[in-house]
Amino acid sequence: MKFSKNQLERYPIYLKYFNELEDDGQEYVSSPSIAAKLGFSEEQVRKDLQAISNEQGKPKKGRSVRSLIRDIETFLGYKDETKAVLIGVGHLGGALLNYPAFKNMGLAIVAGLDSDKNKIGTSVGGIEIYSPDKLKEILKKNDAKIVVIAVPATHAQRVADEAIASGAKAIWNFAPAHLEVEENIVVENVNLASSLAVLSHRLNLAVAKERK
Amino acid sequence: MKFSKNQLERYPIYLKYFNELEDDGQEYVSSPSIAAKLGFSEEQVRKDLQAISNEQGKPKKGRSVRSLIRDIETFLGYKDETKAVLIGVGHLGGALLNYPAFKNMGLAIVAGLDSDKNKIGTSVGGIEIYSPDKLKEILKKNDAKIVVIAVPATHAQRVADEAIASGAKAIWNFAPAHLEVEENIVVENVNLASSLAVLSHRLNLAVAKERK
DNA sequence: TAGATTGTTAATCGATTAACAATC
């Protein structure tokens, strides 16, 4: 089974919703109701859930909320802790170190790195800050494969190169920069400019439509 | 011409690259070279650029870097300032108020709102913080249509409802929550859980491949 | 039973890729 980027992005959205349903004490949920709530088509919901669930849905009832939560969490790897190192403890990096939701997603940021001597040795969000030259050591010691990059765009490529040289296999890039990496390295960009481009374009369409 | 989400997301990536080329003094750029650099196909690059550019490309040379920059900036609306109000001046909200790149994208956050009395009246990243009950007034005074939501997930829906009731037409949602809004309201989510899901899945595939 | 919902197979749609003549 192959999962497209769009499809993968939907699973955390389902999971969020199912957790709310469970908190409300709801035992079963049907594809049509999920579709209506989340704004997807019901066929898509069925396909998505079939692809990752072990338990069959029950005609007339739907699927067990609890088993869906378990199956999505397993699929997304929320059950086993994945370790990561963050580079760049500026405003954004600091916010990421303080982001409480990561631990529910199985992501543990084990260290923050920053070249600012005033930051080294302090801790942010309960996570210790080290000098960037400790990267290799820290990755190795923790068997961490993910590096989160939150440095200014001008430094992002250099930092990425260093991360890869130090053994990183995946880069979660928050810097507004395109990174060139060898093909066996995974890069996922959180590109606010791209997100804003989508927002602006849709807003313009909506405004134009209203004027009509 | 209709623009897909994916396509819209590519334009800021092109723009970033073209700005680098211009800084290097390069006058023309060809689709094949762009494709090689950014990891897109050359057909896609040609289609994307044709869709938004006024100037034709020149066989054997490519397209004028300067005119591409101008055309993408115009298309993305970077030339005229769009105003927004941010709600939730926590770690993430504070980072957004300090994010310098927004002004290059034509986005001006004119105010931050937070219910914390210790924050009200202070300024973060040069932007003043107000009480949330000032939302309507601030949106109106600035003719702002975009509300940036950076509150905890549990408050996000309520804040979104208030924003819409106060006249917001678009919501840039950084809270890890699915928002239900009327259909004429534009919502763009920056969902770190979704982004991480893509990263993790690809990393798992890459690791599995390596083991083979 | 009737009806809602499932799972599966087929059809559609849209985005991406390929092909190729035109051009500097």
Place this chain on the structure above:
DNA sequence: TAGATTGTTAATCGATTAACAATC
């Protein structure tokens, strides 16, 4: 001129949607 690159039209591919029998 030869060759690289363009713009455009056609083909392919993959994701989404539709259709429908099976089932509780």
